[in-house]
């Protein structure tokens with residue numbers, strides 16, 4: 001299979017996964033509606049998608065409770081990140097912020113509160129069903145300083161040097177062309193601008209069996225870059241002051257992720273212990289030189 005075909009397959013798997021998550025998400029859906037794959041309400045992949053939403057309720061511990069409480073469940077229930085890039089970004093009023101892979105919009109809405117009416121937040125996502133949710137959430141909240149654009153993070157739909165701060169939450173690992181994403185972030189950012197990203201990274205490379213799993217890629221595990229590669233990719237794009245702080249996930253969260261991947265079978269023989277040790281979320285910051 002050509003590299004182009006592999007990339008297309010991954011992108012399609014990622015878009016399908018997040019479409020299903022957006023389409024099946026319902027506020028107040030009983031958490032374990034689809035945990036039994038044999039039930040009639042979902043097929044396997046829908047169950048996987050719903051499981052991820054359930055899993056993400058747990059991830060809300062990444063957010064300050066007071067922040068999460070300002071948003072409706074339509075937003076917090078569809079939070080699919082692995083950190084809190086808005087707090088990491090230390091935003092100030094009036095800034096223009098770009099969120100790569102904005103999903104249901106949680107970080108855009110939190111960023112919108114920080115930058116205020118003089119500021120502006122743009123969320124970019126390639127999955128139309130996610131954009132639909134995000135735009136409905138914007139209307140519900142009345143977040144006038146937030147907008148959502150359809151687009152790929154490899155080809156950002158914004159002009160050169162137009163953004164003060166770029167945030168992203170658990171998305172860059174999903175890209176099949178991370179150097180292109182880093183170059184695009186650099187192009188879009190104004191001189192002196194800041195990058196604040198939460199993302200999955202690895203320590204060392206993962207075994208082929210796991211890397212080859214489309215499901216594992218779409219589930220934010222097998223596309224994760226080695227931490228050193230991540231740092232050098234960002235530096236190669238031109239960013240300076242690159243810092244990565246690892247935040248190890250607890251075992252329950254890794255167990256959930258492994259369960260979504262179909263257990264040992266799709267891990268290519270890799271033990272859960274190895275996954276606990278090698279895949280983790282990280283806080284990543286950098287600047288474009290002034």
Ligand SMILES: C[S@@+](CC[C@H](N)C(=O)[O-])C[C@H]1O[C@@H](n2cnc3c(N)ncnc32)[C@H](O)[C@@H]1O
Nearest residue numbers: 018079080081101102103125126127152153169
């Ligand atoms: C794990 S979810 C994270 C969503 C959101 N950042 C959050 O924290 O809830 C990944 C999101 O990134 C989007 N996405 C994945 N790859 C993308 C790409 N190459 N370009 C644009 N969006 C992408 C998906 O559609 C999905 O909405």
